[in-house]
Amino acid sequence: MALAKKNSLATAGISPTTPxxxxxxxxxxxxxxxxxxxxxxxxxxxYLADCFKRFAKNKASIVAAVIIFLIAxxxxxxxxxSPRSHxxxxxxxxxxxxxxxxxxxxxxxxxxxxxxxxxxxxxxxSQNDYQTMLYGDSNHSRFVKLLSTSETQVGFSTVKAYKxxxxxxxxxxxxxxxxxxxxxxxxxxxKEHEIYRTPKSIMKPLxxxxxxxxxxxxxxxxxxxxxxxxxxxxxxxxxxxxQNSNVYFAxxxxxxxxxxSQNRFSPILDSxxxxxxxxxxxxxxxxIYEELVSGEYNVRVDYFDYATFRDGFEPYFIFGxxxxxxxxxxxLAKGTQFSLLLGVGISAINFIIGLIWGAMSGYYGGTADxxxxxxxxxxxxxxxxIILSICSIQFTNNVALKAALGESGIIVLAFLVAFVxxxxxxxxxxxxxxxxxxxxxxxxxxxxxxxxxxGRLIFKHILPNAIGTLVTxxxxxxxxxxxxxxxxxxxGIINFSTSGLSSxxxxxxxxxxxxxxxxxxxxxxxxxxxxxxMISFNLFGxxxxxxxxxxxxxxxx
Amino acid sequence: MNNQKDKExxxxxxxxxxxINASExxxxxxxxxxxxxxxxxxxxxxxxxxxxxxxxxxxxxxxxAQRLVLMLITFIAIFFICFILIRLLPINADSGMKDxxxxxxxxVAQGRxxxxxxxxxxxxxxxxxxxxxxxxFLANLFTPGNSAPWGYSYKIEWLSSPADVxxxxxxxxxxxxxxxxxxxxxxxxxxxxxxxxxxxxxxDHFLSVLVMLFISVPSFVYAFLLQYVFSYxxxxxxxxxxxASAGWFSFEMFxxxxxxxxxxxxxxxxxxxxxxxxxxxxVLTSDFMLLARTKGLxxxxxxxxxxxxxxxxxxxxxxxxxxxxxxxxxxxxxxxxTVNGVGALFLQSIxxxxxxxxxxxxxxxILIGLVGTLVVDVSYGLVDPRIRMGSEK
Numbered sequence: 001m002a003l004a005k006k007n008s009l010a011t012a013g014i015s016p017t018t019p020x021x022x023x024x025x026x027x028x029x030x031x032x033x034x035x036x037x038x039x040x041x042x043x044x045x046x047y048l049a050d051c052f053k054r055f056a057k058n059k060a061s062i063v064a065a066v067i068i069f070l071i072a073x074x075x076x077x078x079x080x081x082s083p084r085s086h087x088x089x090x091x092x093x094x095x096x097x098x099x100x101x102x103x104x105x106x107x108x109x110x111x112x113x114x115x116x117x118x119x120x121x122x123x124x125x126s127q128n129d130y131q132t133m134l135y136g137d138s139n140h141s142r143f144v145k146l147l148s149t150s151e152t153q154v155g156f157s158t159v160k161a162y163k164x165x166x167x168x169x170x171x172x173x174x175x176x177x178x179x180x181x182x183x184x185x186x187x188x189x190x191k192e193h194e195i196y197r198t199p200k201s202i203m204k205p206l207x208x209x210x211x212x213x214x215x216x217x218x219x220x221x222x223x224x225x226x227x228x229x230x231x232x233x234x235x236x237x238x239x240x241x242x243q244n245s246n247v248y249f250a251x252x253x254x255x256x257x258x259x260x261s262q263n264r265f266s267p268i269l270d271s272x273x274x275x276x277x278x279x280x281x282x283x284x285x286x287x288i289y290e291e292l293v294s295g296e297y298n299v300r301v302d303y304f305d306y307a308t309f310r311d312g313f314e315p316y317f318i319f320g321x322x323x324x325x326x327x328x329x330x331x332l333a334k335g336t337q338f339s340l341l342l343g344v345g346i347s348a349i350n351f352i353i354g355l356i357w358g359a360m361s362g363y364y365g366g367t368a369d370x371x372x373x374x375x376x377x378x379x380x381x382x383x384x385x386i387i388l389s390i391c392s393i394q395f396t397n398n399v400a401l402k403a404a405l406g407e408s409g410i411i412v413l414a415f416l417v418a419f420v421x422x423x424x425x426x427x428x429x430x431x432x433x434x435x436x437x438x439x440x441x442x443x444x445x446x447x448x449x450x451x452x453x454x455g456r457l458i459f460k461h462i463l464p465n466a467i468g469t470l471v472t473x474x475x476x477x478x479x480x481x482x483x484x485x486x487x488x489x490x491x492g493i494i495n496f497s498t499s500g501l502s503s504x505x506x507x508x509x510x511x512x513x514x515x516x517x518x519x520x521x522x523x524x525x526x527x528x529x530x531x532x533x534m535i536s537f538n539l540f541g542x543x544x545x546x547x548x549x550x551x552x553x554x555x556x557x
Numbered sequence: 558m559n560n561q562k563d564k565e566x567x568x569x570x571x572x573x574x575x576x577i578n579a580s581e582x583x584x585x586x587x588x589x590x591x592x593x594x595x596x597x598x599x600x601x602x603x604x605x606x607x608x609x610x611x612x613x614x615x616x617x618x619x620x621x622a623q624r625l626v627l628m629l630i631t632f633i634a635i636f637f638i639c640f641i642l643i644r645l646l647p648i649n650a651d652s653g654m655k656d657x658x659x660x661x662x663x664x665v666a667q668g669r670x671x672x673x674x675x676x677x678x679x680x681x682x683x684x685x686x687x688x689x690x691x692x693x694f695l696a697n698l699f700t701p702g703n704s705a706p707w708g709y710s711y712k713i714e715w716l717s718s719p720a721d722v723x724x725x726x727x728x729x730x731x732x733x734x735x736x737x738x739x740x741x742x743x744x745x746x747x748x749x750x751x752x753x754x755x756x757x758x759x760x761d762h763f764l765s766v767l768v769m770l771f772i773s774v775p776s777f778v779y780a781f782l783l784q785y786v787f788s789y790x791x792x793x794x795x796x797x798x799x800x801a802s803a804g805w806f807s808f809e810m811f812x813x814x815x816x817x818x819x820x821x822x823x824x825x826x827x828x829x830x831x832x833x834x835x836x837x838x839x840v841l842t843s844d845f846m847l848l849a850r851t852k853g854l855x856x857x858x859x860x861x862x863x864x865x866x867x868x869x870x871x872x873x874x875x876x877x878x879x880x881x882x883x884x885x886x887x888x889x890x891x892x893x894x895t896v897n898g899v900g901a902l903f904l905q906s907i908x909x910x911x912x913x914x915x916x917x918x919x920x921x922x923i924l925i926g927l928v929g930t931l932v933v934d935v936s937y938g939l940v941d942p943r944i945r946m947g948s949e950k
Contacts, residue, residue: 381631535769
């Protein structure tokens, strides 16, 4: 102990008046052996491997990465694989849509019959509507389940209301016109499936509306209705028959109180409680299924089955349809694809521009930096919504540009200009900060002393140190771009409707136009996808940030 | 564009700037260049002329003046750019214009178009080159007695001045933002403090997940959710804002504002909570907290008197920024709940192509953004005099 003290005194340079240390106090360490560095027994870990190891430890980021991967997969595979994206382009020039299936609810075969996600909804029906719905001759009954009935007193009469669960996919029968070739196809299809001219057939017997209406008119005039009133009732009834092609039976306008109603019709029942059909018959009393009028066949078809025959797939939609009867599942996949591509593409462009700008301003500093900072100051303070709206108005009015790029090209260009114009500022300021951090360090000075040029210092010495932070910030930029894109197209600043393109934002816009109150499903699925994307990208970005942060190494072990 | 997320981003950026400038002071090249800059030497002259006040006040004042002038220069540059871009947009008396005659008369009077009569006597109007328009505009702006230097609204409110249109739309926006601020600031701070005190316990983990969710999920998603659940499914709150006839402070108005305020608050609370938690955990681990406990303060005393006050240094400017941005409405929330505020006006002016209103509202938004940044930067220095954003050294 005392020895050590004296020793330290000696080394500290406090001049000892008498040298008390003799040489034989010191023994040479390992005198007999040569001293060598020991070879590493473990493998060296590279920077990236180290980062990856740290990233893999973060469970939340892994889950987020998987979710992003799944969404990207959905966006890529569905437009390629879905039969709905490979429909006849002559019949559907703008992709699959069938306005007869407008706003049908999401249908998932797994939930069939549960009342949730099975394409059914609850409706309240009047007695007439309820009966008409029950008696249709369609293959698919709209009626699913009677939930409750209620009676309310209106004046002197009681009005019955039926709360029923209806199947939105059962759109009933429709009158369609077929070319002779299509008609022959349909006939052979029916024969093949052994449903030709059976109750389950696609083509239903035609209804002799005009004949019935003429008879009915004379009947009610005989009952004491004025001629003009009778003509009005018959007109309304004709419209009713035309609109409800599954009504194949005789209707009466007589209400329970014995008056004639203008717009409420109920089926006339026979003694056994069944409606009386008014099908068309030929001379031999056979049912008539088709009429050839000016080279086209007029037929009455069960529309669901007809659509299945026509398109080759059952018109069930897992996410439902929108106003035009387009499949939301497919459109959302396309929209997600567009949004993701836009996000990644714009982030990449911004990354490159920001990197170059920030490296120049950070590395050279001085007056260059001051001027460049003022420019970014001005640029970053003009909101991109202003630039986007100006671009959108300017581009759509530019005939030459429109001809060269097309509608969708203009939209992409407007987004590119609006988001690239100020998006790189963030990357530039991060890069600039990193350059300020590293350019003054000794190892850069050493390299400079050895004669390294600016380019070598920037790309070989400073940039690799900053790359982790920069990659993280550019990954975090992707959800930012997707979010801005979707909010701006949601607000309708860019009009997608005529271009055939869709993005998550344009789907949100459609959903709001549909009305959250009536058709929440149109809005629900885009909202879920964008929320998942935002959460996952943020978690993923945070995981990356921690992974690239070398100072965290060993802190959690 | 002016939703909670963007505000937060702006704040994060401004906090980044602190560190940029901190590192700047170590960078010799930059400082040397700044010293030779004519603007800055001008400010140092102002500084030396302020001899009567104490050194510190002088420095602060000079710093504020410097930032103000820089902001003005930026604003003027932005104004010129926007003016030129907007005046280059195609403009004519298209369908929906109430009276094309008056429109063209005004256009000619303001030096934006000139009347051309061709040989057949047909009258057409031709645009004047945009730089000449800019010159006329500036001349008009500084001519006393000129009634409408900023033009007129032709679509939204026939022949009103854009300023009138804007000021009419301010009350709902300000009201909603103020309500949302009164809820989100205290709640956010309290949550943040609670999380910091319970750091790494289950409460903290649970709340952190919630905060992360609320920060990530776009505000329109919870706006839709709230609107669907409360207005359509349960029907207990109105989906749309009540009309102004009931008075701004009536109960009916308040009820109709609950949903928009709530949907704006969630993200904001989460932002404040995350920020406060980060700041407070950092302060709680510092040495002076140990000293405070050692000298006999209870944990509550030490936290409130020492830790919380210190953690407020970066949070206070954030709150100030929030107060400034009360004037600018959120486009999306106002759109969803049909609040006819400033955000809705901005959108309407774009959709109806009412360019004069568009220009005025855009400049209003830009000015608020600039003033907000300025106030945040300056207040950093006021709260903690060691911080000088953009200072020389």
